[in-house]
Amino acid sequence: MTTAATVSDPLLAPLPEPQQYLIDIVADAVIATRAWPVFxxxxxxxxxxxxxxxxxxxxxxxxxxxxxxxxLIRRTSMLSPDTRIELTVAGMAHAPMLGPTVEMFLAVLAELRSRRVTAGYDPLRVIEVVVSGxxxxxxxxxxxxxxxxxxxxxLQGEPSTWHGAGHSDGNSWEHQPSTWLRRFANVAGVDxxxxxxxxxxxxxxPAMEPFVASPLSLAAAFDFLDVVWRLEFKERLVTLPSAERLTKLAFDANTxxxxxxxxSGLGEMLKGLRVPGNxxxxxxxxxxxxxxxxxxSEGIARVRVGLKKLQLVTRIRNAAQHAGAATSAAKALPAFGLTYPVTDFSAAWRTVQAHAVEALEAIRDEVSSRSRIVV
Structure with a gap:
């Protein structure tokens, strides 16, 4: 099961009752009949x-x-009473009873890629790779x-394999492994x-430098997020470690x-957020x-993009204070369009500041969008 500390794909997030109920109906029918049920x-x-x-x-x-x-369900433009309702691999992942079916698909996916790679190719003529199902x-x-x-x-319903889906008459079928399979080498599971x-x-x-309209944008982003948080959850989110640290966020950085x-000031602001939990x-x-x-699921997906940026900020900060963290910073900086080591500290701070503002605004927007709240 995915834990809070594990970043999982939004398609695997727990479902609201109606969606899970529909998944269970299809899964139960598959277990009982070994076929996809009709609509x-x-x-x-x-x-x-x-x-x-x-x-x-x-x-x-x-x-x-x-x-x-x-x-989670294979999408079709038209639904008629006899349309087969088919779960995708993501959909089957929400039905534990179909776990062996997911494992079967992943095994077939790995084998199709292997056969695509190891086929006896000829430098002078095209070889058609066809696998008997x-x-x-x-x-x-x-x-x-x-x-x-x-x-x-x-296979026909999955983006990884639909390019090679071939003839099927119920008793026999074929598949032509496509070059798309290179994207799915050594898949380690559904996530x-x-x-x-x-x-x-x-x-x-590509990473681009967002525009910061004012030196006060970062402080304002924390302030606006706190207001929205209090309106939605009736509690304060932002606490000030000190007025001095907050003020420094508006200054440039030339050294x-x-x-x-x-x-460090930005890191202290993040550490001071009053979030429930362990x-x-x-x-x-x-x-x-x-x-x-x-x-x-869409809202938390956008929030996680912002959280990832804020996590990268902490890695860059740690590198400045701990020599052993330099490798982590070298990996984090390119996500902001920066290179290691930093030489233009003013430009680097403006870039980090702008990405932090963007991340905080994304969290604020999703918290305030009550139409997207799951109840």
Whole structure:
């Protein structure tokens, strides 16, 4: 199970009751029949529980860009009574009873990539790599797996394998491993698998320096976040370690000592956040855990981007005070578009300051967006 200290893909976050109920209906049907249920069946079960199947399916968390969308259920533009409702690997991860089916898919994924890489290629002609599905299932010892017959549809529904999905007539099927499989080498589990999908569906943009409108922007970001937090949770979030440290956040940094001082002030502000949870956990871990229970999966995904930036700030600060942390800082600086070692301390501080403001504003926006709060 994912813990608060473990960053997990938003698609694996605990689901609201209606979404989990729908997943369970499909999973139970698969266990009972070894086939995907039709929409009429799923809709009737959801109706009986007082849920709108269409609305629930539309509310599922999703990874998307343009026309590409990957969710817990294989998405289709039109639903008719006989449409098969198929879970994706992310969806099956929410049904423990389908754990062996997920493991079967990951084993097949690894083997397809291996066969793509080790095929006997010829430098003078194109070699068509075609894998016989039944033969593959037999060689992997999956012939007796209760859901081996679902493999063609699973492969066709996953971004990692849909490019190679081939002919299937129910008894035999083929797959042509595509070059896309290079993105899924040595997948370490469902979380890692979804991270690979997210990486090419929603790639990180090159680091850019956000614009800080005023030297007071960082102090204002803490202030505005505290106001929103008090309105939503009836408690203060921000405490001031000292007026001096807060004031220093507005100053420039022209030397290594001043850069260290600014980072220390920012670090003290973050450490002073009053977040519920285990005091032994870091404040950013507690913030992640607390907001996970209050925000939608999309909201917490955006918050975690901000928390990651704030975590990188602490790594840079630690490097300035502990020689052994220099390697960590060297890895953190490129995320802000900076290089190690820092030579232009003024520009570096403005960049770190701007990213911190952006992170705090993201947290503030999601906390204030009550329409996205899960209740």
């Amino acid at each position: 009429q069946y799923v809709e009737a079960k959801m109706d009986d529980a007082g849920f709108d199947a269409n609305a629930v399916m539309s509310s599922m968390p999703v990874i998307s860009r343009g026309q590409l969308a990957y969710s 039944p033969q593959l299932v037999s060689e992997l010892g999956l012939a007796d797996h209760p859901h081996a017959s679902l493999l063609p549809s699973i 890692d698998y979804l991270a690979r999908i997210r990486a090419f569906v929603m790639p990180d943009l 290594a000592e001043e850069f260290d001082s600014r980072l 005091p032994d956990d870091g404040v950013l871990v507690r913030l992640d855990a607390f907001l996970t229970g209050h925000l939608s």
